[in-house]
Amino acid sequence: MTMSKKHPKPEELVAIDYQPRRRDWMDPHVEFRKGTFNYSANPKSMEYLGLPFVRKWQPTEDDWKLPPNWKEIILNGLRERIDRFRSLRIFMDICVRCGACADKCHFYIGSGDPKNMPVLRAELLRSVYRKDFTTAGKILGKLAGGRELTIPVLKEWFYYFYQCTECRRCSVFCPYGIDTAEITIIGRELLNLVGIGIDWITTPAANCFRTGNHLGIQPHGFKDSVDFAADDLEDITGIKVNPSVNRKGAEVLFVVPSADYFGDPHYFGFLGYLALFHEIGLDYTFSAFASEGGNFGLFHSHEMMKRLNAKIYAEAKRLGVKYIIGGECGHMWRVLHQYMDTMNGPADFLEVPKSPVTGTVFENARSTKMIHIAEFTADLIKHRKLKLDPHRNDNHRITFHDSCNPARAMGLLEEPRYILKNVCNHFYEMPENTIREQTFCCGSGSGLGTDENLEMRLRGGFPRANAVRYVHENHGVNLLVCICAIDKATLPGLMDFWVPGVSVGGLHELVGNALVMKGEKERDNDFRGTPLPGKEEKVHV
Amino acid sequence: MKILYSLLAVSISIAFAWVGTASGGLHYLFGVVFPAVAVFLFLFGIVYRVVRWARSPVPFHITTTCGQQKSLDWIKSSPLDNPSSTLGVIGRMALEVFFFRSLFRNTKMELKNGGKLVYGSAKYLWLAGLVFHWSFLIIVLRHFRFFLEPTPVFVGVLQNLDGFFQVGVPVLFMSDILILGALSFLFFRRIVTPQLRYISLISDYFPLLLIIAIAATGVLMRYFLKTDLVAVKQLMLGLFSVSPIVPEAISPLFYIHLFLVSVLLAYFPASKLVHMAGIFLSPTRNLSNNSRMKRHINPWNAPVKVHTYEEWEDEFRELIKGAGIPLEKE
Numbered sequence: 001m002t003m004s005k006k007h008p009k010p011e012e013l014v015a016i017d018y019q020p021r022r023r024d025w026m027d028p029h030v031e032f033r034k035g036t037f038n039y040s041a042n043p044k045s046m047e048y049l050g051l052p053f054v055r056k057w058q059p060t061e062d063d064w065k066l067p068p069n070w071k072e073i074i075l076n077g078l079r080e081r082i083d084r085f086r087s088l089r090i091f092m093d094i095c096v097r098c099g100a101c102a103d104k105c106h107f108y109i110g111s112g113d114p115k116n117m118p119v120l121r122a123e124l125l126r127s128v129y130r131k132d133f134t135t136a137g138k139i140l141g142k143l144a145g146g147r148e149l150t151i152p153v154l155k156e157w158f159y160y161f162y163q164c165t166e167c168r169r170c171s172v173f174c175p176y177g178i179d180t181a182e183i184t185i186i187g188r189e190l191l192n193l194v195g196i197g198i199d200w201i202t203t204p205a206a207n208c209f210r211t212g213n214h215l216g217i218q219p220h221g222f223k224d225s226v227d228f229a230a231d232d233l234e235d236i237t238g239i240k241v242n243p244s245v246n247r248k249g250a251e252v253l254f255v256v257p258s259a260d261y262f263g264d265p266h267y268f269g270f271l272g273y274l275a276l277f278h279e280i281g282l283d284y285t286f287s288a289f290a291s292e293g294g295n296f297g298l299f300h301s302h303e304m305m306k307r308l309n310a311k312i313y314a315e316a317k318r319l320g321v322k323y324i325i326g327g328e329c330g331h332m333w334r335v336l337h338q339y340m341d342t343m344n345g346p347a348d349f350l351e352v353p354k355s356p357v358t359g360t361v362f363e364n365a366r367s368t369k370m371i372h373i374a375e376f377t378a379d380l381i382k383h384r385k386l387k388l389d390p391h392r393n394d395n396h397r398i399t400f401h402d403s404c405n406p407a408r409a410m411g412l413l414e415e416p417r418y419i420l421k422n423v424c425n426h427f428y429e430m431p432e433n434t435i436r437e438q439t440f441c442c443g444s445g446s447g448l449g450t451d452e453n454l455e456m457r458l459r460g461g462f463p464r465a466n467a468v469r470y471v472h473e474n475h476g477v478n479l480l481v482c483i484c485a486i487d488k489a490t491l492p493g494l495m496d497f498w499v500p501g502v503s504v505g506g507l508h509e510l511v512g513n514a515l516v517m518k519g520e521k522e523r524d525n526d527f528r529g530t531p532l533p534g535k536e537e538k539v540h541v
Numbered sequence: 542m543k544i545l546y547s548l549l550a551v552s553i554s555i556a557f558a559w560v561g562t563a564s565g566g567l568h569y570l571f572g573v574v575f576p577a578v579a580v581f582l583f584l585f586g587i588v589y590r591v592v593r594w595a596r597s598p599v600p601f602h603i604t605t606t607c608g609q610q611k612s613l614d615w616i617k618s619s620p621l622d623n624p625s626s627t628l629g630v631i632g633r634m635a636l637e638v639f640f641f642r643s644l645f646r647n648t649k650m651e652l653k654n655g656g657k658l659v660y661g662s663a664k665y666l667w668l669a670g671l672v673f674h675w676s677f678l679i680i681v682l683r684h685f686r687f688f689l690e691p692t693p694v695f696v697g698v699l700q701n702l703d704g705f706f707q708v709g710v711p712v713l714f715m716s717d718i719l720i721l722g723a724l725s726f727l728f729f730r731r732i733v734t735p736q737l738r739y740i741s742l743i744s745d746y747f748p749l750l751l752i753i754a755i756a757a758t759g760v761l762m763r764y765f766l767k768t769d770l771v772a773v774k775q776l777m778l779g780l781f782s783v784s785p786i787v788p789e790a791i792s793p794l795f796y797i798h799l800f801l802v803s804v805l806l807a808y809f810p811a812s813k814l815v816h817m818a819g820i821f822l823s824p825t826r827n828l829s830n831n832s833r834m835k836r837h838i839n840p841w842n843a844p845v846k847v848h849t850y851e852e853w854e855d856e857f858r859e860l861i862k863g864a865g866i867p868l869e870k871e
Contacts, residue, residue: 086594219857342836364611410830
């Protein structure tokens with residue numbers, strides 16, 4: 001399956017051979033084929049973040065210009081992490097290679113490469129662990145499944161640890177809950193110790209560290225984006241909303257992934273947030289410093305995750321808000337739900353979130369003090385606080401893509417569905433093996449969403465696209481709704497490739513479309529500027 | 542090759558015990574010394590492994606959630622697949638340990654012509670795994686009739702249940718048939734499925750073949766080549782009361798069986814078989830999904846270099862001012 005042309009065709013990509021190769025996997029081998037890997041980190045970004053061994057190198061080069069004691073650094077790093085993470089030690093020790101995880105990985109399904117079976121991806125590290133950290137491996141070596149850490153092994157790590165989107169689907173099926181995300185997160189940490197990282201992660205992290213967001217948007221640019229959105233919303237609804245930035249004393253700090261105010265189709269959901277908060281009169285503010293909820297640090301190292309996440313609580317404290325609401329984003333919510341309080345808490349300067357409209361106290365966030373906007377909105381709808389006209393979304397036949405992290409690291413499954421059923425009339429689920437905790441990744445998560453990696457992303461996104469195609473063909477679905485910024489950035493291209501005719505949107509885009517605001521003008525268009533159902537004629541006249 | 546090595550290791554073990562007891566006269570070595578050493582290695586090894594695991598902290602709360610979270614009152618949560626309480630976690634772990642809940646989800650992906658993916662039910666691995674583990678447990682418990690005098694009541698109950706169909710003399714135990722069937726399935730599955738053969742190591746084939754050999758020698762002794770059970774019980778009681786005696790009349794087949802069990806016990810803690818203990822400590826399964834309700838503490842929560850608001854304001858002061866965003870310092 002070599003791809004000579006620049007843009008592969010779907011029929012070429014689905015010619016997948018699942019027969020493992022002759023060559024034993026223990027014999028390290030990796031081919032950096034264009035379209036299947038990511039470029040190295042920009043030295044400037046590394047320098048800004050104070051990362052070690054800053055240099056110019058590329059994966060395709062023979063010499064990666066590693067420091068002379070690279071092996072020692074990595075093995076010491078591994079030892080340290082085995083002592084620091086029970087997860088790692090357990091996951092290194094107890095895998096029985098039952099193979100249940102093998103065909104659960106979207107990269108394996110889409111590529112047929114045996115080293116993309118989660119079990120084997122982990123074995124790439126596990127074999128080194130056995131060789132250097134277990135008695136049997138030290139004595140018996142290869143007979144005990146041990147492998148010497150060599151440069152080819154290191155290159156294999158790089159290739160395959162960046163062919164995992166840390167979506168955790170394998171972990172759902174593993175009888176011991178072995179989580180490949182944990183293994184690749186730590187594997188990437190080890191690589192970063194010797195200055196091996198990818199630019200799509202390191203540069204956004206550097207941007208975020210400096211300006212407050214991954215895109216590197218500076219404070220005035222952020223303010224402009226918000227004001228621009230307010231103007232757009234006024235054009236559509238006739239209502240002037242007045243969002244504030246860095247305003248002290250607001251009740252709520254609202255944090256969104258930066259793509260929400262810059263990306264398409266994220267932006268339409270951003271309009272939805274503004275409309276919703278205005279309508280219920282929420283006393284909230286944005287922060288131009290904490291202008292990023294996403295966290296590419298998660299894809300770099302635990303340390304970087306903590307460094308980038310710190311600003312959220314710091315800003316909540318400085319601005320004196322009572323609690324925090326977070327927008328639609330997948331891995332952002334993994335960090336907020338499972339790491340933030342531990343890393344940068346306790347948030348004892350905040351109050352347990354309480355909806356000012358319904359009085360609902362969000363006990364599920366009583367320590368972290370941050371709630372997901374889907375939880376907030378579902379509560380509003382349940383208490384009938386919103387006037388909704390789902391017919392305005394009648395042009396869409398909708399399916400919902402559970403984003404990996406809200407599904408498998410939170411269990412935020414019903415809230416978005418409840419909202420959807422209230423804001424649209426045509427909602428169809430994808431097959432059960434492809435939704436909820438079994439959802440398939442977009443194939444571009446965890447910092448892999450680059451153009452240079454396009455073929456691998458299309459392969460990794462194939463299982464998701466395949467399920468969308470099912471509802472597209474059977475129910476005429478034409479809109480894939482999701483609650484993740486990376487989904488919104490990458491699924492449109494994936495759909496164009498695999499399932500033309502399906503566009504991608506956010507949950508709060510539909511909420512905003514359906515929301516009947518007090519004093520609004522008669523709306524002709526939805527947030528995308530396309531005519532609402534029944535308004536097509538009027539536009540053409 | 543890997544299968545061959547494993548087969549060789551098991552064969553050598555059998556030959557060793559056979560030669561040693563049939564013509565070597567090493568009954569004391571195989572009947573007392575090896576089993577005692579093996580039991581010690583097993584206990585010490587398991588404790589060592591568990592202590593080592595337990596000494597590595599759980600820095601982050603990384604539950605894998607497999608159902609609806611507990612959030613709003615009116616949304617039904619999944620207390621077992623996404624537990625928010627300790628009781629829920631106990632339930633989740635019980636389902637995992639006793640019924641292999643996660644493996645029950647297993648599916649098989651197929652790529653159909655025309656590039657369509659379909660996912661079929663694939664319960665055989667779950668079924669064979671469950672049958673093997675339960676049969677193994679029942680067989681181990683049944684063996685307590687050799688270890689304790691008087692024979693505990695539960696052994697009698699188990700024997701009656703296990704021999705429920707009253708077939709043959711001595712009564713055929715279902716667990717004997719089931720364990721051999723399940724193990725054979727698990728073994729051939731590894732060989733027949735190309736992907737599985739590709740990932741399998743010696744340490745995957747060896748324990749399977751070893752346990753097959755243990756079960757086979759046990760079945761041989763019970764149904765075909767009878768051994769002197771009174772003598773066997775004498776030996777085992779002696780072992781367990783730490784006053785070993787080696788009766789004369791026991792056949793080499795028994796010593797082969799006992800030696801294979803000794804190998805299994807000694808090998809156990811150093812192998813993947815420690816999943817038996819490890820599953821209880823797996824952080825994606827044994828933590829409740831309450832990380833926003835209750836702060837999880839990381840004992841080594843290391844300080845990191847952060848970018849402070851003040852530094853940010855200093856760098857962008859003019860731009861912030863120009864945009865009309867409030868400043869801390871004018």
